[in-house]
Amino acid sequence: MTLKTFAAAFLAVCCTVAAATLATHRPTAVAVAVVPAADDLVAYGERLVTQTYAEIGPDTGKPFAGNRLACQNCHLDAGLKRSAVPLVGVDKSYPKFSARSGRTITLVERIDECMTRSMNGRPLPEDSREMAAFLAYIRSLDGPAAVQLPPAPPSPAPADVARGTEIYARVCAVCHQPHGLGKRVGQGYEFPPLWGPDSYNDGAGMDHFHRAVGFVQRNMPRGVDPDHPQLTLQEAWDVVAFLQSRPRPHYQAAP
Template sequence: MSFRIGVGMALMLVVVFGMLMMRFGLFGDSKDTGPLLDTAFYMDYDVTKLSSTAKNEQIKYGYEIIRNTSLHIGPKQSDSTQIYAGNNLACASCHLDGGTKPYAAPLIGVVKRFPQYRGREDKIGTIADRINGCMERSMNGKRLPDDHKAMQAMVAYMEWLGRATPKDGKVEGQGFTKVVLPNREVDLEHGKQVFEQQCVVCHGADGQGQLVANSDQYLYPPLWGTDSYNNGAGMTRVITAMEFIKANMPLGVTYDNPILTDEEAYDVAGFINQQQRPTKMNREKDFPDLVKKPVSTPYGPYVDSFPEKQHQLGPFQPIMEFYQKEYQLRKTK
């Protein structure tokens, strides 16, 4: 009897071990499982559990700014000298779940990836420079001084998020998900239909978002109009918006269980970004080296001869092929 029990337990262990090996792609066909997230995404990021030390209070403040940006450094700040964000969005409007959701531009590990070269400025920039890129574009505001307590708090929060990441800060789950780019122009009519079917319940038929009950804070942010990101923001690039939308919208979906197809995400991203929004001043000075400009940057000048409309709505493959042939650059955005 003992022998039989022992054999049974051994067989069970072999089966479990085999399942784990398949799950982690060590043998067999694992292509259907999708990328495995870095273990950093499974940590506890509840700031309320932090003790009341000076450093932890700074981390908590950074989290609060990420979640409720307009209250602290935006239009709802009562001290006009402390207003840097120009709209009432929050950093968490794009960096979902306080910057901890995979493939939603997570903030986990991001500090360790700086200093970093940025083609938009054509220089090596710091994490503070990158935050200010968002301040001037996504938040439609102005630069926050590097030594400002809000800047230091946000960086402290991001450092805390990345405490378990490798030295280079690179993790599976960073940035946005991969998509298959349709080889055609955006279908704006189809994009409008997708928006009406999937997006209006949160963002409204007019794209102006939805407020928290009995509050002037957004529950769901506006996607266009005066209180949205300006036309110099990275999200105005159709490919970037498509990647974000595919893995995160409608609210509640995840990268490994999306609702929208690549075609639907592509068209609705194009529809949203054809709507009116604030203008970024001096955006023509972006990308001093025009060869580095992403193909879906919706505003000129360009080093290529493709029309601005094609840079906005595609097809993007001919533009990508041009840069591959002329400059040996493989562009994906």
């Protein structure tokens, strides 16, 4: 065997041994957790606010909401309208004392109150992607701390259900329908129900007289604002009295 032939054979053996060694000692793959980008969470949070029914509604694989409403049915325009329970800057207000709870609560707890009352559903797990997305979206709405408008002034005269029935038929039924069960579009509503099984329950803020009257007079019908209301204060009290007389789900406290 010549020196050249020996060198070639030796090199071939070395390569074979090296390949076998690599084959039996491959490095273990490292599992890397994929953390969603902040922008992805904000976008998901916006969908949760505007299309709650499609993301976590009763017809989805994550039925945290018990009805087919959207958060923006109360927090109008995705929480941007200042006269309609705005979400802008609301994260700066928490933790804060809750008269309803009788203690200081966090923003996470306040979101879950909406889930169990207005959405007639169940709390979101604190470590869920949904809770993270709600928080990310709210925090993305940078601005001064939200100023909640005061409750409506007292009714000039006792609220009257009969007058409210007439006002509802004349002003509200064109959108919310004469039966009050809303106008369905796809999985949700173009105009939400104001009573019935798919409405907010009797533990929601909108079931409180003063709060509902203020919301209705400042924002309804859609397109009005506090400086140009369509309903008088008395009319708002009367129509809310009618709404309060209608059936809706009963609030069940989370276990």
